[in-house]
Amino acid sequence: SVITGDIGVSPIAGAAITGFGEKLDGTFATAGQVTGKIFAADYMDPTPTTMTTAISDMQTAYTDAAGRASSDANKNLFDGLIGGKTLAPGVYAWTTDVNIAADVTIEGSATDIFIFQTTGNVIVASGKQMILAGGALAQNIVWQVAGEVDAGTTSTLQGIFLVKTRAVFKTGATLIGRVLAQTAVTLDSTTVKA
Numbered sequence: 001s002v003i004t005g006d007i008g009v010s011p012i013a014g015a016a017i018t019g020f021g022e023k024l025d026g027t028f029a030t031a032g033q034v035t036g037k038i039f040a041a042d043y044m045d046p047t048p049t050t051m052t053t054a055i056s057d058m059q060t061a062y063t064d065a066a067g068r069a070s071s072d073a074n075k076n077l078f079d080g081l082i083g084g085k086t087l088a089p090g091v092y093a094w095t096t097d098v099n100i101a102a103d104v105t106i107e108g109s110a111t112d113i114f115i116f117q118t119t120g121n122v123i124v125a126s127g128k129q130m131i132l133a134g135g136a137l138a139q140n141i142v143w144q145v146a147g148e149v150d151a152g153t154t155s156t157l158q159g160i161f162l163v164k165t166r167a168v169f170k171t172g173a174t175l176i177g178r179v180l181a182q183t184a185v186t187l188d189s190t191t192v193k194a
Helices: 047-066
Strands: 001-003 006-010 028-033 032-042 092-094 098-100 104-107 114-118 120-124 130-133 143-145 148-153 156-163 166-169 172-179 182-187 191-193
Touching: 006 047, 006 098, 006 104, 006 182, 028 191, 032 047, 047 156, 047 172, 098 130, 130 156, 130 182, 172 182
Parallel strands: 001 032, 001 191, 006 032, 092 114, 098 120, 104 130, 114 143, 120 148, 143 156, 148 166, 156 172, 166 182, 172 191
Antiparallel strands: 028 032
């Protein structure tokens, strides 16, 4: 995998990060595949405190995103089958999985906010993309996922993924944004651009 940005684990130790050949440099580590720093709860001070704060911030963001109210029109839209659709700015909520079996377009300006909530999983089929249009930015798209994220091979995902369980990015997948999972993130030859 190739990552542009920082990565970290907590409260688990740095040994949980595998496949990067990281080199510890006191409070952080580096690796050829990571343009950024690698952090873990067992690195030198002040990293443990910083990681504890990061976990708390992620949990606060998850709770905040989950608590946002959606309009009735955006509840269980298309029964979670959003592939082939164009989504406008707003808060969307599903009590089902969100399945992207065809490209989905997220359209809005550079200042528009999108919040996607699901009590299920986000499943993106192999080769499918989240396409941004009209100036929409990945940094303004939040996916609050109570289940897991399953990114198929060569798929492209956009936004900040706050995941209660795990996120799996299969071979050749791309994430433009960030992923913060409360259990695990698996990257298989994945490109991440924060």
